[in-house]
Amino acid sequence: xxxxxxxxxxxxxxxxxxxxxxxxxxxxxxxxxxxxxxxxxxxxxxxxxxxxxxxxxxxxxxxxxxxxxxxxxxxxxxxxxxxxxxxxxxxxxxxxxxxxxxxxxxxxxxxxxxxxxxxxxxxxxxxxxxxxxxxxxxxxxxxxxxxxxxxxxxxxxxxxxxxxxxxxxxxxxxxxxxxxxxxxxxxxxxxxxxxxxxxxxxxxxxxxxxxxxxxxxxxxxxxxxxxxxxxxxxxxxxxxxxxxxxxxxxxxxxxxxxxxxxxxxxxxxxxxxxxxxxxxxxxxxxxxxxxxxxxxxxxxxxxxxxx
Amino acid sequence: xxxxxxxxxxxxxxxxxxxxxxxxxxxxxxxxxxxxxxxxxxxxxxxxxxxxxxxxxxxxxxxxxxxxxxxxxxxxxxxxx
Numbered sequence: 001x002x003x004x005x006x007x008x009x010x011x012x013x014x015x016x017x018x019x020x021x022x023x024x025x026x027x028x029x030x031x032x033x034x035x036x037x038x039x040x041x042x043x044x045x046x047x048x049x050x051x052x053x054x055x056x057x058x059x060x061x062x063x064x065x066x067x068x069x070x071x072x073x074x075x076x077x078x079x080x081x082x083x084x085x086x087x088x089x090x091x092x093x094x095x096x097x098x099x100x101x102x103x104x105x106x107x108x109x110x111x112x113x114x115x116x117x118x119x120x121x122x123x124x125x126x127x128x129x130x131x132x133x134x135x136x137x138x139x140x141x142x143x144x145x146x147x148x149x150x151x152x153x154x155x156x157x158x159x160x161x162x163x164x165x166x167x168x169x170x171x172x173x174x175x176x177x178x179x180x181x182x183x184x185x186x187x188x189x190x191x192x193x194x195x196x197x198x199x200x201x202x203x204x205x206x207x208x209x210x211x212x213x214x215x216x217x218x219x220x221x222x223x224x225x226x227x228x229x230x231x232x233x234x235x236x237x238x239x240x241x242x243x244x245x246x247x248x249x250x251x252x253x254x255x256x257x258x259x260x261x262x263x264x265x266x267x268x269x270x271x272x273x274x275x276x277x278x279x280x281x282x283x284x285x286x287x288x289x290x291x292x293x294x295x296x297x298x299x300x301x302x303x304x305x306x307x
Numbered sequence: 308x309x310x311x312x313x314x315x316x317x318x319x320x321x322x323x324x325x326x327x328x329x330x331x332x333x334x335x336x337x338x339x340x341x342x343x344x345x346x347x348x349x350x351x352x353x354x355x356x357x358x359x360x361x362x363x364x365x366x367x368x369x370x371x372x373x374x375x376x377x378x379x380x381x382x383x384x385x386x387x388x
Contacts, residue, residue, distance in 0.1 A: 023368060025335035026346035074363040076347040291344055 007032050012050035013043060015058050016117070019065040027072060030121050038126060046120040053116075053190050064113035068121070071114020075298070078254035083296050088254050088261050093226050096257040097176070107179035111256075116155040116183075124285040124300045128219075128248060131283060131302055132158070136246045137165050139280075139304070145214020146170060149238050151204055152221035156184025158246075162217065163193040170196045171213075174204050205234045212238050216245040220300075222268065223250045223258045232275030236307060239277075245305045247272055251284065253298030265301035277305035310357070310379055314372075317356050321349045331373030357383065 009017055013031060020028040035043050054061045082088065091099075100106060118125045140148075140162075146169050150159040153173035163169055175181050181199040188197045202209070216239045222228040232247070239245055251262045262268055265284035272279055282303040290297050311329065319327050322340050335341035341349075350366055353359070353375075359382045369375050 021336070023370065026341050027343050028335075029342055070363050070367045072343070073347075073367050076343065077350065077361070077363060077366070080347055080351045288344070 007035055010047040013047050015061050016065050019062050024069045067110045067113035068117040070110045075255055082254040088258050091259050096259055100257040101177035104179050112155050112183045119157050122287055124287045127285045128300050128302055136304055139244050140166055140215055147213040148215035149213045150217045153180055153184040156187035158217045158219050160187050160191055163196055172198045174200045174202050212240045214240050214243045218247045220248055220250050223260050225260055228260055229271050229274055236276040239307045241307050243307055248302045251299040251301050252296045268301040272303050272305055277307055280304045317352050321352055329372045333372040
């Protein structure tokens, strides 16, 4: 049987791979799998991102990869429990916030590095990024607007990508977690984009920002909320008429802070429409193909909408 | 109590390999089928077999089967205490 030749990895990707081999060898095949599906462009993009964000600090990258291992294992364990229970672990928003967003140690050691690396290492997260680049960014470029809001910034990845790909665009990020805002500031500054961006520790429902923006991104926040529609109505008020929004949500994807269960992209679309948006297009992507029947799989829903 | 025979049986069932014999030094690199999905199936089957519930801190950083055995033994001892 012909074996595929071993993938030659660029330097910083090989650092990630070595940490996986040393500490979680059952996760190490993810790099070869991603390369097989997405090719050299994925590998080069991943390498460049790591080099810029970690400023050539291998120790920081190793620590982040260790955080990713815990993040991935936590998700996988919860997925198995979800298969048995058929629902997310019952939890209020306040309980999830205390466990995750307001827990600085958890955020910085596990959650934020895990989410950051998942943008490249998880199939459905990378597909979401490709879709953002191939569908949303061209729409934004054709639009005359030059302001955006990113609500629930997480690692700041999508704020950074908006700034990186649209010259002259200015933006603001909103989050209830100081840890997320600190990480986001590091993210945009590392790529030399900080002068066009402001972070805000702010509840957009309790304290709506001033004028609406031309563009809005809201990535994997809805599943964290007790009332996603109320939140979506708040987002709708933040978007200019004729503006463009990209809203994403996790589907059948348990996590420590996921409390609202979506079972399909159709459910997300229905809520986005109920909040007053007009949906332009949407899609749903899975993390992997299930190995057993009736086994749940984490998925992403992505919706591009206008007002 | 030597948990190795029971754990060996779990490994054989999860990987569908009745010929598989675990060793303390064994890692995922020694078993081609041992990817992330197989790993979590292993963890869940071990939970059921030994009537334990693991946290992510229990299962992260396990470098080989020997460390896995030590962790299971610690959890069993803590339950009995």
